[in-house]
Amino acid sequence: xxxxxxxxxxxxxxxxxxxxxxxxxxxxxxxxxxxxxxxxxxxxxxxxxxxxxxxxxxxxxxxxxxxxxxxxxxxxxxxxxxxxxxxxxxxxxxxxxxxxxxxxxxxxxxxxxxxxxxxxxxxxxxxxxxxxxxxxxxxxxxxxxxxxxxxxxxxxxxxxxxxxxxxxxxxxxxxxxxxxxxxxxxxxxxxxxxxxxxxxxxxxxxxxxxxxxxxxxxxxxxxxxxxxxxxxxxxxxxxxxxxxxxxxxxxxxxxx
Amino acid sequence: xxxxxxxxxxxxxxxxxxxxxxxxxxxxxxxxxxxxxxxxxxxxxxxxxxxxxxxxxxxxxxxxxxxxxxxxxxxxxxxxxxxxxxxxxxxxxxxxxxxxxxxxxxxxxxxxxxxxxxxxxxxxxxxxxxxxxxxxxxxxxxxxxxxxxxxxxxxxxxxxxxxxxxxxxxxxxxxxxxxxxxxxxxxxxxxxxxxxxxxxxxxxxxxxxxxxxxxxxxxxxxxxxxxxxxxxxxxxxxxxxxxxxxxxxxxxxxxx
Numbered sequence: 001x002x003x004x005x006x007x008x009x010x011x012x013x014x015x016x017x018x019x020x021x022x023x024x025x026x027x028x029x030x031x032x033x034x035x036x037x038x039x040x041x042x043x044x045x046x047x048x049x050x051x052x053x054x055x056x057x058x059x060x061x062x063x064x065x066x067x068x069x070x071x072x073x074x075x076x077x078x079x080x081x082x083x084x085x086x087x088x089x090x091x092x093x094x095x096x097x098x099x100x101x102x103x104x105x106x107x108x109x110x111x112x113x114x115x116x117x118x119x120x121x122x123x124x125x126x127x128x129x130x131x132x133x134x135x136x137x138x139x140x141x142x143x144x145x146x147x148x149x150x151x152x153x154x155x156x157x158x159x160x161x162x163x164x165x166x167x168x169x170x171x172x173x174x175x176x177x178x179x180x181x182x183x184x185x186x187x188x189x190x191x192x193x194x195x196x197x198x199x200x201x202x203x204x205x206x207x208x209x210x211x212x213x214x215x216x217x218x219x220x221x222x223x224x225x226x227x228x229x230x231x232x233x234x235x236x237x238x239x240x241x242x243x244x245x246x247x248x249x250x251x252x253x254x255x256x
Numbered sequence: 257x258x259x260x261x262x263x264x265x266x267x268x269x270x271x272x273x274x275x276x277x278x279x280x281x282x283x284x285x286x287x288x289x290x291x292x293x294x295x296x297x298x299x300x301x302x303x304x305x306x307x308x309x310x311x312x313x314x315x316x317x318x319x320x321x322x323x324x325x326x327x328x329x330x331x332x333x334x335x336x337x338x339x340x341x342x343x344x345x346x347x348x349x350x351x352x353x354x355x356x357x358x359x360x361x362x363x364x365x366x367x368x369x370x371x372x373x374x375x376x377x378x379x380x381x382x383x384x385x386x387x388x389x390x391x392x393x394x395x396x397x398x399x400x401x402x403x404x405x406x407x408x409x410x411x412x413x414x415x416x417x418x419x420x421x422x423x424x425x426x427x428x429x430x431x432x433x434x435x436x437x438x439x440x441x442x443x444x445x446x447x448x449x450x451x452x453x454x455x456x457x458x459x460x461x462x463x464x465x466x467x468x469x470x471x472x473x474x475x476x477x478x479x480x481x482x483x484x485x486x487x488x489x490x491x492x493x494x495x496x497x498x499x500x501x502x503x504x505x506x507x508x509x510x511x512x
Contacts (some may be wrong), residue, residue: 026394026404148279149276155391
């Protein structure tokens with residue numbers, strides 16, 4: 001079974017990267033991704049805290065944006081301690097690990113986002129996730145170290161894969177592959193363009209928040225590639241009822 | 257319900273003390289005990305990693321021996337990754353937390369031993385425990401950071417106290433209080449003295465191992481104070497069948 005990717009977003013301390021690598025490998029995780037890191041994951045500070053898990057650091061992939069980092073994944077979880085005004089599914093680490101179990105058993109790629117030390121993930125990052133993970137900490141002292149958060153999530157994942165599996169339902173998709181985030185973002189890009197043309201974003205300063213809401217909503221729905229294609233067709237038809245221009249689904253998205 | 261004491265034995269790095277304090281407070285634990293620490297828990301290195309959990313460091317109690325540190329406890333768990341040739345009950349952190357739950361619900365004091373960074377707990381420390389806790393880590397990379405181990409154990413404890421309680425049986429002791437470790441060690445001291453006189457430890461160099469085995473065996477048995485007193489009487493009678501000298505149970509141990 002595939003294990004989840006750990007995605008550190010705008011991490012500020014190399015020590016936390018090293019400690020994260022160590023915690024990951026303690027529980028068999030190796031897919032480390034770094035989004036716009038503020039320090040080097042190959043520095044001495046990072047290696048020192050990795051305490052032998054250097055291979056995880058050396059094989060880490062670096063991305064400029066969170067969206068690129070999750071492009072090949074099917075399900076994404078965002079860790080956050082703050083209550084947000086966005087509608088979202090919220091899990092504990094244990095619930096999330098069980099929830100993801102059946103997806104992973106079907107070969108789906110899963111990833112977990114961890115925000116920067118001081119401020120945590122921004123809403124735009126969270127909107128890319130299917131669900132939120134909140135560690136149930138002491139409400140009077142909730143500041144959990146980044147690598148400690150990674151450890152708990154990795155630990156719960158390893159525990160879930162030892163257990164008999166989750167008690168939750170499975171999305172039965174028959175022979176249809178689940179859409180990747182790249183598929184989803186392709187659709188959302190098309191939707192944004194269509195809404196731009198239609199004048200949907202009347203107040204320009206409100207556009208980011210409106211877009212984020214759309215991202216968050218669609219990210220919560222597990223969809224097959226076929227369903228994404230259907231949605232793309234729907235948008236095309238809505239903006240172009242007379243069939244003046246073609247849908248232009250990229251070749252890749254047609255599975256060719 | 258009482259929460260467990262975290263007992264760091266011969267810790268070598270102040271940073272790990274600080275990170276331990278933070279991890280403890282994240283999950284509502286505050287009773288930190290230090291046995292023969294090699295560094296100061298009030299140093300800047302410790303405080304820096306505590307990240308606001310300074311109160312846990314400031315209230316930490318320092319002991320010279322592990323035995324003193326566990327004297328007032330009723331149940332003790334020892335964390336260890338190595339397989340040992342001692343007979344012992346072994347739990348995962350989750351199992352241990354559930355196992356201890358009913359004890360804590362009855363007001364019993366529980367503690368968890370964590371060994372030094374490099375070598376872990378020595379057998380003499382482990383022999384003071386009722387049971388062993390082993391974190392189920394990747395067998396190819398099992399070196400878990402000390403504070404990470406504390407975090408996982410503290411986390412599981414907080415999770416267990418949120419759950420409905422354990423599915424395990426409870427030791428029904430009626431109105432009898434469970435013996436503390438001090439009660440147990442008092443008995444074991446008496447036993448050692450008696451065995452010394454009887455010539456039981458024929459090969460002096462084997463005595464530590466033989467004693468450790470006795471400690472380990474009796475530590476695994478949850479006993480009431482009354483049972484300990486009975487055992488003390490048994491030893492007295494065995495070494496002194498004619499009643500030549502009195503049992504000399506300390507006043508305190510008679511509950512007076």
